Amino acid sequence: MKKVFEKPKMLTDVPFHYCPGCSHGIVHRMVASAIDKLNAEKVIGVAPVGCAVFAYDYFNCDMQEAAHGRAPAVATGIKRTNPDAIVFAYQGDGDLASIGMAEIVHAAARSENITVIFINNAIYGMTGGQMAPTTMIGQKATTCQQGRSVELNGYPIHVSEMLAQLQGPCYIERVSTHDVKHVKQAEKAIDRAFRNQAEGKGFSLVEVLSSCPTNWGKNPLDAMKWVEEEMCKIYPLGVFKDTAKEEK
Amino acid sequence: MAKVTMNKALCKSCGLCVTACPKQIIKISTTDMNNKGYFVAEVIDMEKCIGCAFCATMCPDCVIEVEK
Numbered sequence: 354m355k356k357v358f359e360k361p362k363m364l365t366d367v368p369f370h371y372c373p374g375c376s377h378g379i380v381h382r383m384v385a386s387a388i389d390k391l392n393a394e395k396v397i398g399v400a401p402v403g404c405a406v407f408a409y410d411y412f413n414c415d416m417q418e419a420a421h422g423r424a425p426a427v428a429t430g431i432k433r434t435n436p437d438a439i440v441f442a443y444q445g446d447g448d449l450a451s452i453g454m455a456e457i458v459h460a461a462a463r464s465e466n467i468t469v470i471f472i473n474n475a476i477y478g479m480t481g482g483q484m485a486p487t488t489m490i491g492q493k494a495t496t497c498q499q500g501r502s503v504e505l506n507g508y509p510i511h512v513s514e515m516l517a518q519l520q521g522p523c524y525i526e527r528v529s530t531h532d533v534k535h536v537k538q539a540e541k542a543i544d545r546a547f548r549n550q551a552e553g554k555g556f557s558l559v560e561v562l563s564s565c566p567t568n569w570g571k572n573p574l575d576a577m578k579w580v581e582e583e584m585c586k587i588y589p590l591g592v593f594k595d596t597a598k599e600e601k
Numbered sequence: 602m603a604k605v606t607m608n609k610a611l612c613k614s615c616g617l618c619v620t621a622c623p624k625q626i627i628k629i630s631t632t633d634m635n636n637k638g639y640f641v642a643e644v645i646d647m648e649k650c651i652g653c654a655f656c657a658t659m660c661p662d663c664v665i666e667v668e669k
């Protein structure tokens with residue numbers, strides 16, 4: 354018998370602190386196995402502020418903690434001074450789409466040769482379930498207890514669609530984690546985003562629709578169902594930008 | 602024949618593996634609890650395992666190793 358599935362080498366033995374059924378763990382595993390496949394000599398990751406703040410303990414490579422939202426700017430500096438390293442930023446929607454909106458837009462516009470993994474769980478997880486820029490109309494959060502209203506809170510931001518309007522990015526795809534089929538598609542997208550960097554193609558971002566069972570007040574299975582039935586409707590999956598295809 | 606090994610200590614009882622298994626041979630134990638206080642996932646009929654690793658694909662805590 355041979356092993357067909359084991360923990361990626363790019364993960365340390367430190368147990369994840371995430372809540373039961375949280376997508377962060379699935380995405381960490383996918384990121385680590387994508388990096389394993391590259392056989393890169395040097396890998397440097399940038400951790401966000403948010404539930405993934407301890408990512409520096411989990412990835413088996415050099416890691417830098419960035420101030421809230423600044424991961425793409427920090428990753429830019431690291432990549433420019435270490436052009437041979439594989440550099441990635443791992444960010445939540447509160448981190449990337451509110452306080453860090455400027456950093457991600459400009460990193461994408463500059464087509465920095467980095468890989469950004471963007472966890473969209475439509476809420477601020479770490480701080481206790483406040484509304485995020487990605488919280489959907491009608492969705493309840495601690496700061497919109499009757500549900501997000503357009504009058505009061507405006508519309509959710511579709512990050513992938515928005516960044517795809519820029520000339521800079523090489524590759525932007527939205528994927529989901531709600532079942533095996535979609536996790537396998539997400540694996541392919543994340544692999545691709547890292548390969549692009551190894552081949553020097555420029556900025557790649559994968560938005561991953563993720564569950565936050567705790568702050569949604571759902572059990573892990575219902576939370577995945579909610580990703581499938583509600584989030585995928587508002588945040589359609591697919592490739593929003595792929596310069597390799599456009600050139601053909 | 603395929604074999605699934607669970608690193609019980611890491612299991613958080615989320616149940617994502619239970620629904621992912623096409624053969625429906627994983628369940629959450631009602632007696633076996635780990636140090637974190639979670640009832641752990643276990644394979645109830647290893648003979649039926651086809652080694653697809655769907656359970657491991659969904660596991661957020663890298664609990665599962667699969668051999669085939």
Ligand SMILES: Cc1ncc(C[n+]2csc(CCOP(=O)(O)OP(=O)(O)O)c2C)c(N)n1
Nearest residue numbers: 402403404421445446447448476477478479
């Ligand atoms: C400068 C600054 N402002 C605000 C905070 C509080 N804060 C911590 S995490 C967070 C948002 C987390 O949400 P998200 O990025 O979606 O990640 P998740 O926890 O959902 O994975 C905020 C606002 C902070 N730590 N620093």
Ligand code: SF4
Nearest residue numbers: 371372375404478565
């Ligand atoms: S609060 Fe939400 S995002 Fe944070 S670890 Fe728990 S389930 Fe995951």
